Amino acid sequence: MNFDLNKTQALFRQMIREFAEKEVKPLAAEIDEQERFPMETVKKMAELGIFGIPLPVEYGGAGGDNVMYSIAVEELSRVCATTGVVVSAHTSLCLAPIFEHGTEEQKKKYLPKLASGEWLGAFGLTEPNAGTDASAQQTTAVLEGDEWVLNGNKIFITNAGYAHVYVVFAMTDKSKGTKGISAFIVEADTPGFSVGKKELKLGIRGSATAELIFDNCRIPKDNLLGKLGGGFGIAMKTLDGGRVGIASQALGIAQGAMDETVRYTKERKQFGRSLSAFQNTQFQMADLETKVQASRLLVRSAAFKKDAGQPYSADAAMAKLFAAETAMEVTTKAVQFHGGYGYTREYPVERMMRDAKITEIYEGTSEVQRMVIAGKLFK
Amino acid sequence: MKIVVCIKQVPDTTEIKINPVTGTLIRDGVPSIMNPDDKGGLEMALRLKDAYGAEVTVITMGPPQADLVLREALAMGADKAILLTDRKFAGADTLATSNALAGAIRTLKWDLIVAGRQAIDGDTAQVGPQIAEHLDIPQISYVADLQWDGQRFLVKKETEEGYQRLAVAGPCLMTVLASGCKARYMSVRGIVDAYNKPVEIWGADHIEVDEEKLGLKGSPTRVAKAFTKGLKQAGEVFEVDAEEAVGIIISKLKEKFII
Numbered sequence: 001m002n003f004d005l006n007k008t009q010a011l012f013r014q015m016i017r018e019f020a021e022k023e024v025k026p027l028a029a030e031i032d033e034q035e036r037f038p039m040e041t042v043k044k045m046a047e048l049g050i051f052g053i054p055l056p057v058e059y060g061g062a063g064g065d066n067v068m069y070s071i072a073v074e075e076l077s078r079v080c081a082t083t084g085v086v087v088s089a090h091t092s093l094c095l096a097p098i099f100e101h102g103t104e105e106q107k108k109k110y111l112p113k114l115a116s117g118e119w120l121g122a123f124g125l126t127e128p129n130a131g132t133d134a135s136a137q138q139t140t141a142v143l144e145g146d147e148w149v150l151n152g153n154k155i156f157i158t159n160a161g162y163a164h165v166y167v168v169f170a171m172t173d174k175s176k177g178t179k180g181i182s183a184f185i186v187e188a189d190t191p192g193f194s195v196g197k198k199e200l201k202l203g204i205r206g207s208a209t210a211e212l213i214f215d216n217c218r219i220p221k222d223n224l225l226g227k228l229g230g231g232f233g234i235a236m237k238t239l240d241g242g243r244v245g246i247a248s249q250a251l252g253i254a255q256g257a258m259d260e261t262v263r264y265t266k267e268r269k270q271f272g273r274s275l276s277a278f279q280n281t282q283f284q285m286a287d288l289e290t291k292v293q294a295s296r297l298l299v300r301s302a303a304f305k306k307d308a309g310q311p312y313s314a315d316a317a318m319a320k321l322f323a324a325e326t327a328m329e330v331t332t333k334a335v336q337f338h339g340g341y342g343y344t345r346e347y348p349v350e351r352m353m354r355d356a357k358i359t360e361i362y363e364g365t366s367e368v369q370r371m372v373i374a375g376k377l378f379k
Numbered sequence: 380m381k382i383v384v385c386i387k388q389v390p391d392t393t394e395i396k397i398n399p400v401t402g403t404l405i406r407d408g409v410p411s412i413m414n415p416d417d418k419g420g421l422e423m424a425l426r427l428k429d430a431y432g433a434e435v436t437v438i439t440m441g442p443p444q445a446d447l448v449l450r451e452a453l454a455m456g457a458d459k460a461i462l463l464t465d466r467k468f469a470g471a472d473t474l475a476t477s478n479a480l481a482g483a484i485r486t487l488k489w490d491l492i493v494a495g496r497q498a499i500d501g502d503t504a505q506v507g508p509q510i511a512e513h514l515d516i517p518q519i520s521y522v523a524d525l526q527w528d529g530q531r532f533l534v535k536k537e538t539e540e541g542y543q544r545l546a547v548a549g550p551c552l553m554t555v556l557a558s559g560c561k562a563r564y565m566s567v568r569g570i571v572d573a574y575n576k577p578v579e580i581w582g583a584d585h586i587e588v589d590e591e592k593l594g595l596k597g598s599p600t601r602v603a604k605a606f607t608k609g610l611k612q613a614g615e616v617f618e619v620d621a622e623e624a625v626g627i628i629i630s631k632l633k634e635k636f637i638i
Contacts, residue, residue, distance in 0.1 A: 008574050015565040049567035062567035
């Protein structure tokens with residue numbers, strides 16, 4: 001049993017932490033305020049290979065592992081949750097399913113450009129009437145000759161408009177229920193594909209979240225991802241990986257709020273002493289620190305199991321559930337510790353509190369995580 | 380082109396505190412980093428490599444854990460790494476350090492040696508120039524920019540008054556300022572590969588240097604005393620004419636028995 005990062009993972013954390021501090025943190029408040037996608041940071045991350053961390057070298061990846069990928073999302077989110085989710089959605093929801101389910105041709109065509117960051121990736125599952133009930137897909141795909149014709153709408157799509165490659169789910173046979181859902185690879189410049197309204201959100205405001213519109217969108221027959229009717233399984237498996245990413249994002253947000261609060265409560269004096277000298281502060285912060293460390297162990301364990309090829313679905317659900325709820329609790333209390341200052345946009349903790357909320361919702365709500373965990377428990 | 384870059388692992392002095400009783404550095408829990416000027420030197424070497432093709436070898440002298448800065452250098456793009464580590468090197472001052480490094484570099488082939496201007500823990504700025512002296516090659520210190528025109532290195536050297544522009548043919552040594560260029564980050568691929576590349580470990584036996592010139596034996600420097608400078612108090616300001624000012628200054632100096 002070993003709880004330490006290996007040497008490569010530790011060296012990677014040194015790099016990504018420095019990158020986050022120097023390149024990402026200075027932009028965090030600005031992109032939130034302006035609701036602006038951080039394209040300049042995306043370019044810098046692409047140069048360093050951050051968009052292909054766990055992908056093997058033969059497909060243009062860095063040849064790292066999911067623990068490193070998880071550390072990347074954690075450290076980026078520690079200073080800017082928007083930047084964290086750009087990497088998470090790209091890697092877990094687009095790069096990973098193409099790597100895990102793609103044909104050799106699909107892998108060779110898409111993975112090198114996704115890994116280099118030349119192309120960003122996104123994932124389209126959610127629809128207006130298919131949220132947690134993802135099986136209620138209404139988008140359809142019909143085979144006409146050598147092309148699939150897609151019709152329908154996807155909503156709340158992260159990286160929409162900036163991504164070039166979308167892994168999209170559609171009904172290919174309504175009579176078969178979930179077994180009638182298939183996965184497809186759609187490129188942004190395909191006729192009939194367009195990006196609709198951009199959402200105005202509470203948090204992660206620099207992240208692009210928008211609707212995908214398929215209006216007789218014709219893609220080559222070969223862009224079916226995995227087997228016909230195998231889409232639901234691909235979606236669920238992909239979301240298991242995605243939950244490691246979002247759990248890492250939540251962990252990063254929580255750690256960032258802890259860092260800010262430790263600093264603030266040491267500096268801020270009331271009644272003649274630092275806030276950190278009050279036992280109320282100490283006891284609450286001790287509890288929060290314990291939860292953050294517990295989150296980290298759950299997140300690392302889920303990433304480690306994925307790397308080891310072990311089943312990790314429930315582990316990812318537990319990591320996401322606990323880290324997300326911890327992030328919400330830590331950030332809410334961080335604002336309270338900061339008092340009136342914390343409520344202003346002069347300090348980053350109000351942004352962290354707004355950013356934290358989404359981690360309890362996307363890629364499976366906390367309720368869905370409990371369903372997954374209970375499902376394993378009572379199977 | 381073959382370039383040797385000398386680097387040093389140093390405590391991050393921005394996070395260090397000094398023991399007020401002994402006057403020595405409290406190193407416990409202080410992270411170790413690649414010395415900033417050395418990192419600037421490595422970056423300049425890597426830019427020459429990117430632009431013109433070069434083989435970049437990094438070398439450091441230190442304890443076994445100094446391996447970490449060599450891995451960082453490999454992850455940034457260096458091709459080879461050498462760690463000089465041996466109990467016989469321990470306790471070295473700048474002279475003994477430069478003797479060991481020069482001895483090791485003598486066994487290598489190179490056109491250019493790059494060193495950082497100075498280390499943030501010692502701040503002597505002596506090791507680079509001493510290596511050049513041991514090897515009897517030209518040196519340019521305080522280099523802020525470095526280019527190559529195909530035959531000569533074109534150098535922008537910082538001076539107190541401004542800059543000097545120099546052209547020099549190899550083999551030569553340069554000491555580099557961190558402010559000269561922003562060092563790149565390690566790449567993810569570079570990090571994954573860093574521990575797959577060998578770091579050569581050389582002891583005193585590997586270099587042809589008289590053991591009397593190495594480590595504590597080869598170090599004439601003696602530290603007489605280390606102390607923390609006390610904070611100066613705010614001065615007293617008198618807004619008076621010159622004549623009155625002279626009178627005040629003289630009386631103050633007399634008060635303190637200085638005159």
